[in-house]
Amino acid sequence: MDPLVFFRLAFNFFGKLIRHRGLIKNMVLRDLRSRYVGSAMGFFWSVIHPLVLLASYTFVFSVVLRQPLGASSGTTSFAIHLFCGILPWLVFQETVSRSSTVLIENSTLITKTLFPAEILPVSVLIANLINHAIGLGIFLAVAILYLQKLSWLLLLVPVYLLALSLFALGLSWFVSSVQVFLRDTAQVLTVVLTFWFWLTPIFFDEHRLPQGLRLLMQLNPLAAVVIAYRKCLLRFETPSMEALLGLYLFAFGAFLGGGLFFRYTKRSFADVL
Numbered sequence: 001m002d003p004l005v006f007f008r009l010a011f012n013f014f015g016k017l018i019r020h021r022g023l024i025k026n027m028v029l030r031d032l033r034s035r036y037v038g039s040a041m042g043f044f045w046s047v048i049h050p051l052v053l054l055a056s057y058t059f060v061f062s063v064v065l066r067q068p069l070g071a072s073s074g075t076t077s078f079a080i081h082l083f084c085g086i087l088p089w090l091v092f093q094e095t096v097s098r099s100s101t102v103l104i105e106n107s108t109l110i111t112k113t114l115f116p117a118e119i120l121p122v123s124v125l126i127a128n129l130i131n132h133a134i135g136l137g138i139f140l141a142v143a144i145l146y147l148q149k150l151s152w153l154l155l156l157v158p159v160y161l162l163a164l165s166l167f168a169l170g171l172s173w174f175v176s177s178v179q180v181f182l183r184d185t186a187q188v189l190t191v192v193l194t195f196w197f198w199l200t201p202i203f204f205d206e207h208r209l210p211q212g213l214r215l216l217m218q219l220n221p222l223a224a225v226v227i228a229y230r231k232c233l234l235r236f237e238t239p240s241m242e243a244l245l246g247l248y249l250f251a252f253g254a255f256l257g258g259g260l261f262f263r264y265t266k267r268s269f270a271d272v273l
Contacts, residue, residue: 004256009068009226014097016116016118017118017122020116020119023116023119024119024122024123024126027119027120027122027123028123028126028127028130030123031123031124032127032130032157039153042125043190050261051138053086055079055117057082057086057203058078058079058082065088066169075146075147075234077146077201079228080139080142080143080146080147080234081234082202082203083139083142084139084143084229084230084234085201085202085203085226085229085230086202087132087135087136087139087227087229088132088160088161088164088222088225088229089197089200089202089222089226090128090131090132090135090166091128091129091131091132091161091164091165092167092168092222092225093193093197094124094128094131095121095124095128095168095169095172096125096168096171096172096175096189096193097186097189097190097193098128099120099121099124099125099172099173099175099176100172100175100176100185100186100189101176101177101186102120102121102124102176103117103120103176103177103179103180103269104179104180104183106120110162111269111270117262117266117269118173118247118259118266121169121172121173121176122169124172125165125168125169125172129161129165132161136157139233140142140154140233143233143234147234150230150233151233151236153231153233153236153237153238153239154232154233155234156228156232156239157228157229157232157233159244160225160228160229160232160239160244160247161225162225163221163225163244163247163248163250164222164225164251165249166251166252166254166255167221167247167250167251168212168252168257168261169254169255169258169259170251170253170254170255170256170257170258171254171258172258173258173259173261173262174254174257174258174261174262175189175252176262177261177262177265177266177269180265180268180272181265181270182271196220196222199216199220199223200220200222200223200226201217201223201226201227202226218243218246221247221250221251224243224246224247227239227243228243228244228247241258
């Protein structure tokens with residue numbers, strides 16, 4: 001395919017998302033409400049869940065297994081180190097895993113109306129970004145109390161969050177469309193995400209990896225985001241611009257590839273669903 005044709009198709013496709021921004025807003029609100037419908041504590045569970053996950057992991061790795069932190073970690077608190085690393089992972093994992101079944105769950109909208117199916121993974125992403133903002137706010141409050149300082153590098157966090165969002169959305173479009181035709185996709189994705197989680201430096205410092213595995217970290221977009229979060233929020237070091245460029249190459253590749261794959265497969269959704 002001619003590159004100009006490729007980008008023209010991509011531009012036209014993603015332009016449709018802008019035109020449906022009102023519908024996306026309604027879908028996001030519906031998604032957030034549906035998670036806690038009938039719950040007495042409602043939206044507050046979006047705060048409790050990551051805190052419980054953080055507390056359990058901290059207990060296992062800092063009390064039971066006594067995982068030490070390197071001198072370059074930026075903090076002696078394993079909980080803060082873990083919290084900073086797990087925040088970007090959670091928004092990625094939740095977006096991709098929930099998007100894998102979002103077309104199946106909303107099959108009535110797709111088959112019986114002229115509904116722009118591509119906005120369903122977008123709404124899942126935005127809902128998770130809202131939860132991420134809550135978690136990040138909690139982290140910053142704890143970091144200010146514990147570290148007693150923040151750096152201007154905090155302003156770089158949205159740059160990495162944007163790249164992570166593009167990457168997650170591209171994968172979400174891909175897995176959600178494949179799930180329509182191959183219903184084992186969500187189960188395979190669960191296995192892939194489990195391995196991906198442990199290959200990302202969330203529980204450990206990337207400097208402690210053997211030299212032979214550091215190349216693997218360079219090929220992992222999530223590793224670049226986790227490392228950048230810790231540099232900006234804990235170590236107060238400027239992240240590598242080379243790593244940022246590589247991250248955006250991954251992100252744009254997934255975003256464009258996943259979007260175009262979704263576009264070419266959505267014409268068959270109504271027949272299969």
